[in-house]
Amino acid sequence: MKVVETFLSIQAEGMFSGRYAFFIRFAGCNFNCTGFGVKKDNFIGCDTIKAVQTKAYLHTYFDYNADELIALVKKQKSNPLIVITGGEPLLLQNDKEFVKLLSFLTLNYDVQFESNASIKLKEYDFYKKCYFAMGVKLANSGVKKELRINKDAIFSIIKNSKKAFFKFVINDEKDLDELYEIINDFKDTSVYLMPMGSTSKELSLNAKKVFELCVKHSFNYSDRLHIRIYDDKEGV
Numbered sequence: 001m002k003v004v005e006t007f008l009s010i011q012a013e014g015m016f017s018g019r020y021a022f023f024i025r026f027a028g029c030n031f032n033c034t035g036f037g038v039k040k041d042n043f044i045g046c047d048t049i050k051a052v053q054t055k056a057y058l059h060t061y062f063d064y065n066a067d068e069l070i071a072l073v074k075k076q077k078s079n080p081l082i083v084i085t086g087g088e089p090l091l092l093q094n095d096k097e098f099v100k101l102l103s104f105l106t107l108n109y110d111v112q113f114e115s116n117a118s119i120k121l122k123e124y125d126f127y128k129k130c131y132f133a134m135g136v137k138l139a140n141s142g143v144k145k146e147l148r149i150n151k152d153a154i155f156s157i158i159k160n161s162k163k164a165f166f167k168f169v170i171n172d173e174k175d176l177d178e179l180y181e182i183i184n185d186f187k188d189t190s191v192y193l194m195p196m197g198s199t200s201k202e203l204s205l206n207a208k209k210v211f212e213l214c215v216k217h218s219f220n221y222s223d224r225l226h227i228r229i230y231d232d233k234e235g236v
């Protein structure tokens with residue numbers, strides 16, 4: 001399995017925000033969200049360009065099997081939350097090593113996926129012990145609507161996981177029309193709104209507006225602690 005990075009940190013977003021966590025970032029994504037406008041090495045995309053532009057960064061990846069990743073996880077103290085992220089980690093769900101890894105992790109740790117929720121979950125038993133942050137992409141991602149919104153995939157994640165929640169980065173109240181179009185079919189699923197911004201300064205400018213939108217529309221607010229503390233630094 002191609003891995004961009006592993007690191008110990010604090011979960012920065014969503015329902016586990018603030019929790020001590022070990023991150024495994026897999027390479028590969030089915031989207032390229034150029035709308036987010038992050039520039040790195042002649043590419044434009046999201047803040048994990050290294051995970052998305054697999055050809056360009058292949059030489060920087062680690063090639064781990066399940067046992068090697070399990071050994072890395074076991075070295076961490078105090079049972080961190082394990083965050084499985086990318087790119088899009090569900091691209092690996094047919095890989096036997098991935099299945100072996102998740103089968104072990106879910107027996108011993110709390111496991112949370114970060115997914116764009118566009119890929120249907122296979123009916124593995126271990127998913128029943130996993131939490132899913134569904135970061136369904138909005139039009140501002142630059143990805144075509146028919147690709148980024150897959151309600152069958154969202155339904156499969158909600159149905160087959162321990163708990164799933166939506167999280168959206170919001171710039172303005174008008175973004176909510178698009179959001180409601182997605183969540184209206186999944187009314188019992190929690191929603192977290194987060195402020196737009198790639199630096200602490202930008203985040204602060206938007207935080208109050210998004211906080212007040214959460215109260216007005218009965219959503220949860222999530223800050224983005226990694227940006228608040230480290231701006232756009234990677235691997236934190």
Ligand code: SF4
Nearest residue numbers: 029031032033046087
């Ligand atoms: S889906 Fe996520 S990881 Fe993939 S390109 Fe978009 S923001 Fe980046």
